[in-house]
Amino acid sequence: MITFILKRLGSGLVVLFAVSILVFSLLYVSSGSIARNILGDQATPDQLAVKEAELGLDQPIITRYFSWLAGALQGDLGTSWFTSEPVAHALATRIPVTMTMVIAAMLLISIIATLIGVAAAVKRGWVDRVVQIGAIIGDSVPGFVIGIILVTILAIQMGLFPATSTISPGVGADAWVLSLTLPVIALLINGVTGGAQQIRSAVIKQLERDYVRTLRSRGIGEREVLFKHVLRSAAPAGLTVLSLQLIGMLGGVVIIEQIFALPGMGPLAVAATSQSDQPVVMGVVMYTVAVVIVVNLIVDLLNGWLNPKVRAS
C-alpha cells in the first residue's frame, strides 16, 4: 500500500514539474508587454527598462525558470508583479473560500446523487423517468446561468440571500452560510444530475448480476443486498464520476465566484491571467494541479478500501 502511495506521489511530482515548464514557457510569450502594462501608456523606454530589470525580465527564460523553481522548492512562490502581494499569502487567503464551496458542493452531490441514483435504479418507473429528464436539463444548463437565475429570484426579488458575498473577517458563520448557499447550489446542480445518472446505471448493472440473484435466493433482505453488496460494487464507478466532477468544478467555480463576487481563487486567477502576472499564474496552476493529483490519489485509495478486487489488481 505504501509503495502504491509513494509511486503515485512520485508520478504526481513529475506531472507538476512538466506542467510548470509548460506554463512558464507559455507565459514567456506575453512577458514582453509586462513592464508597459504595469507602468502605463506614457512610460518612457528608460522607465520600461528599469522595470524589466527589476522583475528579472531581462534574463533568459532558462535562468528565470530555475530561479522560480529554486524559490518554489523552498516554499517561496514569489510576489505578484502587479499587487506586490506574496503569492503564498494570496493563495492562503483565497483557497479557504473556494475549497469551502467545492467541498460543501461535493459532499452534497455525493449524498443527493447517490440517493436519487439508487432510487431511480431500484424504483424505475416514473422516478427513473424524472431522474433521466432532470439529468438532461441539469447537464445542458451551465452553472453560471443557474447562478444568475438563483440570484434574480432568491436574492433580488425575494431578498432571502445576499446577491453578492458578504464574507469578511468578523462576520459570523451565518454570513458564510448565507453567502455560500446560492453559489454552492449553482455549483452542485450539474453534479447532482450527472452523478445520479451514473450511479443509476452502475446500480442497475449490479442488480442484474448473478450474485444478486444468489444473495436474494438465500433469503438475504433486499436492504442488505442493496447497501452491503450492490452499492459497494457500484462505488468505483460513482467515485470516478465524482472525482471528475470535482476537477471540473475547479474551473466552473471561477465563473461562479465572479458572479457572486466571492474573494476566492476565481478573481485571483482571472486577474492574474489577463495581466500575465506570471508568479500568481504559476501559483494558481501549481495549486490546481496539486489538487487534481491529490483527488485522484484519494479516489484510488477509497476504491481499494471499498472494493477488494481493485486492491488486488
Added chain:
Amino acid sequence: MKLGPKAAAAAILVSAGLALTACGGAAGGTGTAAAKTTTLTLGAVSEIRSWDPAQAHVGHALQPYQAAYDSLLLRQPDGKLSPMLATEWKYNDANTKLTVDLRTDVTFSDGAKFDAEAAKANLDHFKKANGPQMAQLTAVSDVAVVDADTIELNLTTPDPSLEFYLSQAAGLMGSPKALGTEAIKTEPVGSGPYVMDKAATVKDSQSVFTARKDYWNKDLQKFQKVTFKTLIDLTARTNALVSGQIDATLLDPKTGKQAEGAKMKLVATEVDWQGLLLLDRDGTKNPALANVKVRQAINYAFDRKTIVEQVLLGQGTPTSQPFGKASGAWTEELENYYSYDPAKAKALLKEAGYETGVVLDIPSVPGWETQLAVIKQQLADVGITVNIGAAITNTFTSDVAAQKFTTMFFSLFQGEPWVATNQIISTKALYNPFKNTTPELQAKIDAVEKGGKDAGKLAQEVNKYVVEQAWFAPMFRVNQMYYHNAKVTVEPQVQQAVPSIYNYSPAK
C-alpha cells in the same frame, strides 16, 4: 423496508427548508445596516494594487485613494482646481518653476506632521517609485524646500498639465514615515478624511474606511463609514446595486436598463471617445493611408448618429474630434465636421486614385465586435475593404508601440489637452507609433506646451489640424453610466467615469 425515493425526497426537502428559514432571518438583519445614511458602500470596478500613493492610478481607480489621502490641489466636479493641502500656487513667467504654499495645520494618521519636507518626500518618492502614473512628474527635475510651508517644483520644460496632476495621483500625500515601507502597500497612511479599518478589509473583496477624528476639513467628510466593495463582474455589480448591497456603481447601457427598473438614478458623464486611429499617416506600411483624401473618405463613410442609437442604445454623442468637451480644446465647428456622406467618400477616393484597393487591417479587441462589424460594413459601402485580425490583449500596447497596427479601433480617455496631446498626437505619444508629425503641427504643439493658462485655447489649433488632416476617424463620445440609489446624492465629476469621493453626500 427499503429506503424509498419518498424518504430521500423528504430528507432533501427538510434540509432545504431548514436552510431557507435560517437564511431568511439573518438576511433581514443585514438589510437594516445599509439604511443609515452615515455609511456609503460603493461597488468598485477594480481592485487596488497597492495603497502606496505613488502607485495610484487615474480615472475610476483614483477614488479609493481619495478616501485615505488628501491631494495638494482639489479638483472640483467641473474640473476647476482649488486649494486643498496647497493654499496657493504660482508659476514664474517662463512656466518653469511652480511655487506652492502649504497648509500648516494638517497631520497624517500616524501622527506625522504635513509640511514642506513631507511634500518633497512624497514628490521625490513618486518620481522614483515606478508607479503607473509616474509620467505625471516627468517634467519636474527637482523639488526644493523654501521654508516650512513652501516648496518649489523646478521643471525641465513647461508642463501645462502639472497643476492638474497635483490634484491626481502625483498630488496624493502620504506620511513621510510610511513611504517606501512594505506596510503602506496594504494599509494607507495619509491625511485624508477616512482611515482604513484593516480588520474589516479583505483583498479582492472589500476595503473599509471609517471617518478620521479631527479631520481638518469637515466639509469633505460626509460619512462615518465608507466601504469599497470589489465587484469586477458587471452582473455582480448590477445585482449588488438593485438588491441594495451597495449605494452606487458603474454600469453600462444594457445593465442600466435593469437598474432603472429598480428605480436607481443615473449620473452620466462623457469620458472616453471611440473611433478609428488611422496610425500610418505617412504610409510606411499602408500607402493608401498617406493620402489625406483617403483618410477623409473614411471619416465621411460613417453614419455616426445611427451607430450611437443602435450600438450604444443612444448613450453617447456623435463627434468628429478627438478632444473632449471639458478640455478647452473642443470646438463646436469640429463636432460634426464629417457628416455622413458616402457619395462624397466615394468621390474623394476616386480623386485620390483609390476608387478600389484600399484595405484596412484592424485588430480585434474583445468587447468591440459589434463596433467593428458596423465599421466593416459601412466602409465596404464606399469601397474600402476591412480585414479584422486577432489581437492579443496582453501584448496589445506593446504591439501598438511596435508599429504592428496601421489602423486600430480604440476607446481613449479624453483628458486635459496636454495629456491628450501626449497620448495620441505628439511624437512621444504611444498612440502615434509611426511618430507622424509636420513642422506646422509641431509648432502648434509647442505653443500648447508653453501656453500656460492658455493651453486649452491653443490646443484648439492642434485639434483643428488633426481633424482636418483626418488623423483619426472619431465616432462618438461614450456616456459612462454611473448609478446610485435614493439614499445618497452624487455629483458627476468631469472626465471621470467614477466621481471623486467628495462628490457623494447623504440624501436629504
